[in-house]
Amino acid sequence: MPVVSRSNLTRAALGPLAAAALILILNSGAIPPYQAYSVGLAAVYTVLVLSVNLLAGWAGIWSIAHPAFFALGAYFAAYGSTHGWSLELVVLGATVCAAALGAFLGCAGARFSMLYVALLTLAFTMVSLEVMGQWTSVTGGDQGIPMEKLHSALGLGTMASAGTQAQYIAVGTAGIALAVAALARPSALRMRLVAAKSHPMAARSIGIAPEAQSALAFAVSAVFAALAGVLLALVVGFVSPDPFSLALAIALISACVLGGAGTLLGAVVGGAYLTWAPTVAESAGVAQPILQGAVLIVALLFLPGGVVPFLGRTARRLLPRPESPAPAPVEPSEEPAPNVPAPGPTAPELLRLDQVAVTFGGLAALEGASLSVRTGETLAVIGPNGAGKTTLLNVLSGLVGGGRVAGTAQYGGRALLKTRATARRRLGIGRTFQHAETFPELTVLENVLCTRRRASADNRTRAAELLERVGLAHVADRYPAELPFGLHKRLDLARALAEEPELLVLDEPFGGLDATERTLLTRQIVAQQQRGTAVVIIDHVLDDLFAVAHRVVAFDFGRPIGEGEPGTILDDPRVRSSYLGEGGARGELPSRDRSLQTAVHLDGVDHAYGGVTALRGVDLTVPRGSVIGIVGANGAGKSTLGRILHGTLPPTRGRRSAAGDLRSALVPEGRALFKTLSVRENLEVAAYAAGIKGAALRARLTETAEWLPPRLRERMGVPAAGLSGGEQQILAVARALMARPDLLIVDEPALGLSPAMVDEVYARIGRLAHDGMTVVLLEQSLGRAASACHEVVVLHEGGIAVRGEPADPTFLADAERAYFDGQDDAPVATARG
Template sequence: MIFNRSLLARAALGPAAGAVLMAFMASGAIPAYQMYSVGLAAVYTIVVLSVGLLAGWSGIWSVGHPAFFAIGAYFAAYGSGHDWALETVVLGAVATGAALGAFLGYAGARFSVLYIALLTLAFTTVTLELINRWSSVTGGDQGVPVIQLRSALGLGTLLGGSTESQYLAVGAAAVVLALAVPAAASGLRMRLVAAKSHPLAARTIGIAPEAQSSLSFAVSGACTCFAGVLLGLLTGFVSPDPFSLTFGISLIAACVLGGVGTVVGAVAGGVYLTWNPSLSSAVGLPQPVVQGLVLICGLLFLPGGVVPFLARPARSLLRRVLRRTDTELPLPAAESPSGPPADAAPEVGGPVLLKLEHVSVSYGGLKALEDASLSLRQNEVLAVIGPNGAGKTTLLNALSGLTGNGRVSGTAEFGGRSLLAARATARSRLGIGRTFQHAEVFSELTVAENVLCTRRRITAKDRAEVARLLSSVGLAEVAERRPGELPFGLQKRLDLARAMAGEPRLLVLDEPFGGLDSGERALLAGHIRRLHAGGTAVVVIDHVLDDLFSVAHRVLAFDFGRTIGEGTPDTVLADPKVRSSYLGTVDGRTRPPEHVGERSMIRLHGVGHTYGGVVALRDVDLDVRQGVVLGIAGANGAGKSTLAGILHGSLAPARGDRETGGAVRTSLAPEGRALFKTLSLRENLEVAAYAAGISGTALRERMAETVQWLPPRLRDRMSASAGGLSGGEQQMLAIARALIVGPDVLIVDEPALGLAPALVDEVYDRLARLAHDGLTVVLLEQLLSRAMSVCHEVAVLHEGVVAAQGRPGDAEFAALAEAAYFSGGHASATTAGAAARTSQVT
């Protein structure tokens, strides 16, 4: 914990405000009848702070805090009746609250927010029932008095309901607020927020979400029990009435109204809870009605809470004052000032760091990875390639311990230690770092905090090291910004910086080049070379082969969960098995019809699209003519699914125009099928028809036609659940669901994904029949040869650009398409346009 002047000043505000308030109380400025309300507001502030920080930092909404509140109050009552010291009562209540909170937090971490709320609800219900039945201790419905508690430290004797108790409540609240301020700037808060924001990514940097939930709930429960002791002393009498479930709901309302996760918001919430009865009396309405109205108004007009709403203008003004005149985010130099140059490339050698033998990962009956074996030496960069669904990410997940419910078999050693039995958090400590395909950053933390949360305790040395690390990857200028304010390329750098923060011996990179432009990819390649030069082994998967091969020493190829080839970057694609895994093979079974129409169904002009700064498509020109089977081929990440959404009309392009030749109905069978698996086959078809406005007689006629298109084994099982079908059967149902609306253009995204070859042939045979019936089909396919064998025209996408377009029967175009598929750069816009102009089908 670093205590700077600003932090100390903010922490001192609570005690200063408490001292001023107690001075007013002592001077008589606050009427005697209001002194109790002031003390009660202080007690409620502690409880609201406990609930609000638990929700804001850990994402846990609890309705169990009335039980903790009651436990503390009854500790005070029991201690006063058995001559316990004040310190003994406080320690006993705090320890009990911490133990129960730790249990609830650990148990609740396995469930969703709803189930955690139900768990805490059950805890409160059981506690209140025990209070009512354990009358020998609690007094049951009649309650029990708090007579007096003497201090063992010579602080005097506190009488229940005395003025001294009111001063104690105010002073205690001031101290708790003072402690909350540095806690908000601590590594504890960062790790809690990280575990809440992205549990999977948190595990890769050594943060166990279950442990963080248990810790945060323990602290929250302890603070609430302490507030309960204060309440017992303040009121002088304890009964079950103040601890009802209604009070639990009121606590949540107070947190929301004040501002969830804010320290000052807890004060506002405590004041609201105290004076809500007076407000209700003043307006002549019951308390629940007033509370509901206030909460509704707050959610509608101040959704972030009163305190954040008032603080926002001040913060905005401060930012305007401090804002730099240049808003450009500077790009870092190609070399890191503190590391070896990017072109440093020591000889690959040294002992074997990682060794996998016959590793398999299965999910039920699906084998995502099968019999994978590899070895990796220190100072080696290993590239793993393969088409989508080949098992690459499963391999990385097996290395980093993120296989979830998958069953892992085989053996793996890392640095001479067994790896597969270690948890993901333990693998981080062993020296394995991990990045993610989509830059899974912690959105509620700043850029600097995203990296700092890798430390348990944050010292001045840690902050200096993180500052140097951020500077080396070009993020120093945005260290205090949230990741959501940054373009995707900088988020990728942040993901890499967080993985590098632990100085791993092995860095696992999942598609680091995906979504980046050429300059950003070159910069990232330089970082990988510097890591290698510094002695870090790297395993990297990607579909951008040019950049991937530029940093790799060795390449391993996967398909269908198996290793199919291995070699150096300049030889691996020469392997026929590796090449066919990308391009596919032609079996000649399906052919499109020879004659098609000339009417333009859908036309795209200069279409481009981005996702949060990630360029998915650039200047796409495409013409889908009536009766044509148009193939869109490209590797994973090329932009095919984005193009499918734009062609379908469900996704509006960020740039360019989409035109249709009159009234054209399009239908999309999306990648992954997206079936309603709990519904029957018939219900899946009916839902699509209803969404298109088809019902009654028209629905029955359309249903009969669509069912007839399905194979007999599906026609006879229309009442069966869609989740019980095989992959190929699900794909045919997904296409049938798209057909039931009677489309003019059918768009099918990756119909062969995850299917066995025999099922692929069956799906494509049925698509060919649709084309022969005159339906216009747009087929998005990973395998180039498959698209070339079943389509009239083929457009090859590479990094969001139509790199080649032409007719499959043209031998010159076939060579051009293959080059464009892998590198894109070999197919110029002029050549692609010429190919497109010569691809007219008669």
């Protein structure tokens, strides 16, 4: 497979060929001198727009600094021409200075959001233009500086300014610049820029530093802008401050949006727009800023992708090309995967963690984490939601973010915690993500290739072989958004395997896959075991997880609580309790009046997100006045079911019916409070959303405040971010109560809380049940739900595995089996009555 294909060479040759043809036309005199000058100017602006266009399209950076780089090149040329510099020295000096300044801006701006990058580049342009205006000995100030002839040190002759020769040079340079950009499109440089732009965290996991990519992109872009400035000086013959205003920065962005960011033809369209817009505005009797503003508004409203992408889509619709049949997917064999024995005690230790802790402010996400992994060993990490599993994987891959990490970690004899995230890939650590964080603007093949610094023929061959191995060769030229969920997850795995890692870190790889896809994934993990790869894997699909694991470590509240073999780990009482919770004595529940009508009923409900099945065949009735617990492991479908019960998420299939006068409220997982607003303001926002205002709002606020504990009533003016986790959970419930719901749905009310706060939150929810409110609790803990609910429904992989009343002495044993296995051995327990 060649590094640069014949089609890429053909596309790259179009720019120089078009430039040569245009030069011949100019030389023939077919174009009048004034229009020939405009053509030369359009070539200059094409190079300038190209510099901004590719920076925005490939690196995702919108710059207002480019008028300064443009001016830098122009003044370099004018000053050099009056001081005997050669053309080569002028070009070298201008581009080197621009590259250095661009790299500085790119590196500094990488730490900020897009808004702050715009402000940074705006400040740079203002300072640069002011310096150029004041440095009169070099720039001539407001009077400008004339451009004289430039001789070539390489014997290419003398370059005259403001003549046909300058126009030819500008057109030829524009053609070459377009060819260079076309050749860069299939390169690893472009792939890594796009990867860093699309998903910085995933990019770091494969060794791409977004800061370095931003600096590189800005430096290259600045070089093109400075080169355009040199061409401007040659074409115009005089350099003054007038063309380099902030208005040019806005016009450049308008030209990029109009032509199409990231497209080469878009740069040509943008260059023509900048050249002839003043003439069109003058002919129409409209001020140029008004015309440019109108064009930008129209482009944003009706052509958000730009003129070139719009015309391309239209041409594809009108002139459909016959497609060659795609090769059939090559699936790995579905024969039973051979068991790979665990490495013996003499196998070398690859990874060791000792007393690792991670804190985010006052929150301890991980503490006292100690474990080891031997070469060729697969270690499964299990635990309920919030146990610290993903934080542990982030420690291994260096993606903890703002967390503070303590303790020690040794990988292959090296101190892992002191190694940058981007360097860990080179150490041999590959990582997948829970939600398959691929790069949407890169093809499947490019998603794998971008792990390499060069897209050489050898690297392309290896990437193609890897895609063949994981069953993705038939979609190599497609984009991730075009793939079903299962193939999307395979692509995430292929990218992690791209450099044959010694340690493979897998974050919920089985989540959302059907049985066939899980079998295929199991075989791929076993294949890595056979290669001697160590694997650390977390997942909530325990049967598939245990099928590939040699050893299991259980976590809860950020601490390891048990360790053992897959077949025995769930026999540990502490591990079972972490999932199921402590049963304890049942709290006093209000009696249910079974004659009351149904609040919500679901009939045959399925729901899918893209290719992921979250719910399947759910039939559920929630009677008024009941407290219903929906229990299941992380990923079982609880949150999706809660949103469907609430009515904010329509099911993919099936029907939801509710009582006509039913008012429902949902407290989402994670609380979703407005952290910068006070306790009172959070409650008021909920009231406004429910249409409550004036005296009614004040009365409702007083009523809801009475439900709050005294310590919250006394802190109504404190921002929500200043509350403890338990106080925030109580506030989230209180906010939902502002609408006086008949049905309250609370998602994971105990998540991240201490046992004492869990008891308080549940006690306050219990008071609501005694007041006659219908409550649905979405819980991971079977024990907590059993002690607080009339009826418990156990979800497993999106389906109802068992349901029943905790008062039934046989129910809890059936529910425990269903929680882990999805089915119980006894007849299904059903609600009485």
